[in-house]
Amino acid sequence: MSLFWSVIRQLAEIEAMATSKKVITRDDWEKKLNDVKIQKEDMNKLVMNFLVTEGYVDAAEKFRKESGTEPDIDLATITDRMAVKKAVQSGNVEDAIEKVNDLNPEILDTNPQLFFHLQQQRLIELIRNGKVEEALEFAQEELAPRGEENQSFLEELERTVALLAFEDVKNSPVGDLLDISQRLKTASEVNAAILTSQSHEKDPKLPSLLRMLLWAQNQLDEKAAYPRITDLFTATLEDPSV
Amino acid sequence: MPGSASSTHRPEGLIERLRSAAADGGEAKLKVLRELKNQIIGNRTKKLSYIKLGAVPSVVSILSSASSSVDCLLVQCAATIGSFACGVDAGVKAVLDAGAFPHLINLLSHSNEKVVDAGARALKMIYQSKAAPKYDFFQQKNIEFLISLLDKNNENVTGLGASIITHSCETNNEQKILANAGVLKKLINLLKGTTTQRDASLESFATIIQQNPEVITKFVGPENGTTWGSLLELTKDRYPRTRLLACICLTKIKNAAPSYLQSVGIRTKLILVLLELVDDFGQVGDEALFTLSSFIEHEEDLQKLAFEANTIDKLCHQMQKESLQAKRLQGIFTILANLCSNLESCRSIVLQSPKALTIITDALTHTTTDVRVAACVCLKNVSRSVKLLSAGHFMTEAVIMPVIQLLYDTSTSVQVAALCTVSNLVVDFRPHKSLFVQSGGVKQLVELSKSMDSSVRLNAVWALRNLMFLVDTRSKEEIFMEIKLFPLTRLVSDSNPSVQEQALGLVCNLVNGPLDSIMYLFTEEGLLLNTVGRELRRASKPQVLVQAMYVMCNVASGKEFEKEAVMHQLLSHSSEDDNTESIIVSLLQSDVASLRTAAVWTVVNLTIPTGAGALARVVKLRNAGVVSQLKNMVNDPCLDVKLRVRTALGQSMTFGDFST
Structure with a gap:
């Protein structure tokens, strides 16, 4: 990211000059910021990358029309991906699996861990709905063979089946499996796998850029007082406290 | 029972419906195919049971009779066939036996991109299996077809091209044909494509350059700036698998053409990248171990660099983790074995590392053969x-x-x-x-x-x-x-000269030491000694002769009886013809310095001027031409020989010089 690195370079220069804690006024800071040339297209790409990765397909479509930024992926595939994600999030795992297989049969065929987690989620949903016999049958037929192939799958399977053993499941040591966060975890795993299969990064660039900004500011705090950004939502420069 | 919904999912029921759908046609086909596909994807057990029930021919028959206008049916067929072929060799065989191949190839020229994708994926799955047929690169039309695949703007189709290469390119000639046909250039271009394309082309690239310095010199190397640069750049890629594949390519370049990759900077960099990849606990990390191992295998300098990069600490630390997969253990042991093959400092660090020796010895009883071998080699090198x-x-x-x-x-x-x-x-x-x-x-x-x-x-x-x-x-x-005596005698005359060499070395160690030991050679009327003597006359491999001569040398250090026995062996002739020179003279004339050394040592032992028969032996040796041969050797280029020759001559002179 050119923006980030030019800021870093500036910070490094300042750091080199600083013998004691240096104070940089808002004017100086803004002047320096103005010296950094940032391409509008780069910013747009960053936004588009965020919308695409997070699956905001309508927003991405609007943004494409308004800004002329071409997404690096067919927007139609986002709809499919979101449908899969949503299906897992609402507990329709079988439906999600079918959708993934329609999208690209290679994903689950070459990713045993993801496949196992989806099947495990299916089992969890059966148990949640009180379909005990069906759950047992499913565990035996579909999941047990995977456990034989892989030790860690077996352990996870045992943990999941243990859900059947507790009367008060919610307060049992395996209660977390029934939590909504488990669905979200599985959903995000599928989402990431689909993105990877589309040669797309699993995470948007923007959050990591913000993390780098915070890191750089923390580094600089030790050397200088400057107008820093504390509120990331407004990105306002705060006057340096001297 | 409440689970009745899932009993329709049972293979027998589904296969019934599949058969009738294949026969009757109609809308049912699509539904049943989709169901089958969703059952088998990711599920090896189900794939195998459906293959056994004969599902594959039914699917292929639906594909072969489908009209090319029913796109979604074609897609489902291809996807199902592809899944049967994915990761299951029996599936690949069933698919090929059912005659799916030409139908899938036809899909590649379909107008609907989704159909092309599905066909290419299925074919790719086939080519990713060892059970796939070998692609014949010697036919011009096949090469043209391959290039047309690599030229397509579809990552599944280019991926298929790359898989064909990775699967089928084995010989030097095949590598040359592909490189000269411009395939290598196409692959290099694909490095600019999507992640999937990049990885697939790196993999085939590695296949084409493997152990082929000629292709490397012509197409890669630092003078081909862009290729070299892209490979180096890809070792820093954001995706671990891409970094790994780039490292594999560079390792193969180095192993085939060592003059490339001499820069210590790049070498160190590569080691560090691979070491970092080892932290990945999946397939990438495992392969990184084997790549690192192959990178440092034959070069002590590289082993030193790896040592300095703290490889041992890292691996010994990782080894402590519980329930490591077999591949991981094998990889760790292989690298440790490589590092310990030459460097003493590595051996002591391994031994000092807590529990390392225990873990290695525990792995000697591991259930996986490769792990046992690797642990054993590691223990040997330590x-x-x-x-x-x-x-x-x-x-x-x-x-x-x-x-x-x-x-x-x-x-x-x-x-x-x-x-x-x-x-x-x-x-x-x-x-x-x-x-x-x-x-x-x-x-x-x-x-x-x-x-x-x-x-x-x-x-x-x-x-x-x-x-x-x-x-x-x-x-x-x-x-x-x-x-036991007889088996040992048989080993001394084994059909394999290397076995003979070791067997003679064993005899040598047997007779070494106190005089009693020599007696092992004289039991059963001197059977063992006679066998060694026969090998001296018969063998041609210098190392065998050296060992046999040292046996004689050891025996000649004995008393009168033993010395006479050796005399008898050495003064006999190498063939029936009495005019040829004795065995000792011809061995003294050998081109091999170590053999001359052994022979002279024996003469030294035989000419020790004490004992009743000493004079008689010297006379016999002189008559056999040994002394004059020794005189020719006083300036032998081998210092060891030269010194012993002087001792031997000195000893024979004690009885006076009869040479005049």
């Missing part, structure tokens, strides 16, 4: 240290017992590795040997020395030879009782 050996670190029950157990292993490769390790462990250092003898190791070594497999036989004899080295008289007797 024990190459004379210092650590003599400190008795290895001659403990904890180490020796599992190693001996491996001598009984069902796998030949494990046996050979174990024999090499035993060879190392038993060498020298008397106090520790008895443990091995007492633990019943000798019996199995002797058993293996009778193996039909010559590498097992060779290493077993080698281990016995080392065990016999400087062993105390009692153990020596015990070992000899196990080996």
Whole structure:
């Protein structure tokens, strides 16, 4: 990211000059910021990358029309991906699996861990709905063979089946499996796998850029007082406290 | 029962519906295909049971009779066939037997991109299996077809092209054909494509350059700036798998054409990248281990660099983790073995690392053959240290017992590795040997020395030879009782010269030491001595002759009786023809310095000027032309020979110079 690195370079220069804690006024800071040339297209790409990765397909479509930024992926595939994600999030795992297989049969065929987690989620949903016999049958037929192939799958399977053993499941040591966060975890795993299969990064660039900004500011705090950004939502420069 | 919904999912029911759908046609086809596809994807067990029930031919028959306008049916067929072929060799075979191949190829020229994708994916799956047929690169039209695949703007189709190469390109000639047809250039262009394309082309790229310096010089190398640059750049890629593949390519370049990749900077960088990849606990990390191992294998400098990059600490630390997969353990042991093959500092660090030796010896009983072999080789190389050996670190029950157990292993490769390790462990250092003898190791070594497999036989004899080295008289007797005279005689005249060499070395160690030891050669009317003598006249491999000569040399250090026996052996002629020179003279004339040394040493022992027969022996040797031959050798280029020749001549002169 050119923006980030030019800021870093500036910070490094300042750091080199600083013998004691240096104070940089808002004017100086803004002047320096103005010296950094940032391409509008780069910013747009960053936004588009965020919308695409997070699956905001309508927003991405609007943004494409308004800004002329071409997404690096067919927007139609986002709809499919979101449908899969949503299906897992609402507990329709079988439906999600079918959708993934329609999208690209290679994903689950070459990713045993993801496949196992989806099947495990299916089992969890059966148990949640009180379909005990069906759950047992499913565990035996579909999941047990995977456990034989892989030790860690077996352990996870045992943990999941243990859900059947507790009367008060919610307060049992395996209660977390029934939590909504488990669905979200599985959903995000599928989402990431689909993105990877589309040669797309699993995470948007923007959050990591913000993390780098915070890191750089923390580094600089030790050397200088400057107008820093504390509120990331407004990105306002705060006057340096001297 | 409440689970009745899932009983329609049972293979038998579905297969019934599939058959009737294939026969009747109609809308049912699509539904049943989709159901089958969703059942088998990701599920190896189901794939196998459906294959057994004969599902594949039905699917292929739907594909072959489908009209090319029913796109979604074509897609479902291809996807189902592809899944049957994915990761299951029996599936690939079933798909090919059912005649799916030409139909899938037809899909590649379909107008609907989704159909093309599905067809290409299925074919790619087939080519990712070892069971796939070999693609014939020698036919021009096949090469043209391959290039047309790589030219397509569809990552599944280019991926198929790359898979065909990775699967089928094996020989030097095939590599050349592909490179010269411009395939390498196409692959390099694909490096700019999507992640999937990049990885697939890196993989085929590695296949085409593997062990082929000619192709590398022509197409890669630093003078082909862009390719070289892209490969280096890709070692920093954001995706671990891409970094790994770039490292694999560079490793293959270095191994085939060592003049590339001499820069210490790049070498260190590569080691660091690979070490970082090792942190990945999946397939990438495993492969990184093997790549690193192959990168440093034959070069001590690289081993040093890897050592300095803290490879050992890292691996020893990782080794401590519980429930490591077999591949991971094998990889770790292989690298440690490489590092310890030459560098003493590595050996001591491994040994100092807490639990490392325990983990290695535990792995000797691992259920996976490759792990047992790797652990064994690792133990062998760690024990190459004379210092650590003599400190008795290895001659403990904890180490020796599992190693001996491996001598009984069902796998030949494990046996050979174990024999090499035993060879190392038993060498020298008397106090520790008895443990091995007492633990019943000798019996199995002797058993293996009778193996039909010559590498097992060779290493077993080698281990016995080392065990016999400087062993105390009692153990020596015990070992000899196990080996027995006749089998030992047979080994001395084994059909494999390397086995002979070790067997003679074993005899040499047997007769070395107190005079009693020499008597082993004289039992049964001197059977063993005669056999050694016969090999001296018959063998052609210098190393065999050297060992045989040292046996004679040791015997010649005995008393009158022994010396006379050696005289008899050495003064006989190499053929029936009496006019040829005696065996000792022809061996003194050998081109091989070590053989001349052994021969002169023997003469030195025979000409020691004490004993009743000393004068007579010197006369006999002189008459046989030995003394005049020695005189020709006073300025021998080999210093060792030169010195001994002077001793021998000096000794023969004590009785006066009869040369005039």
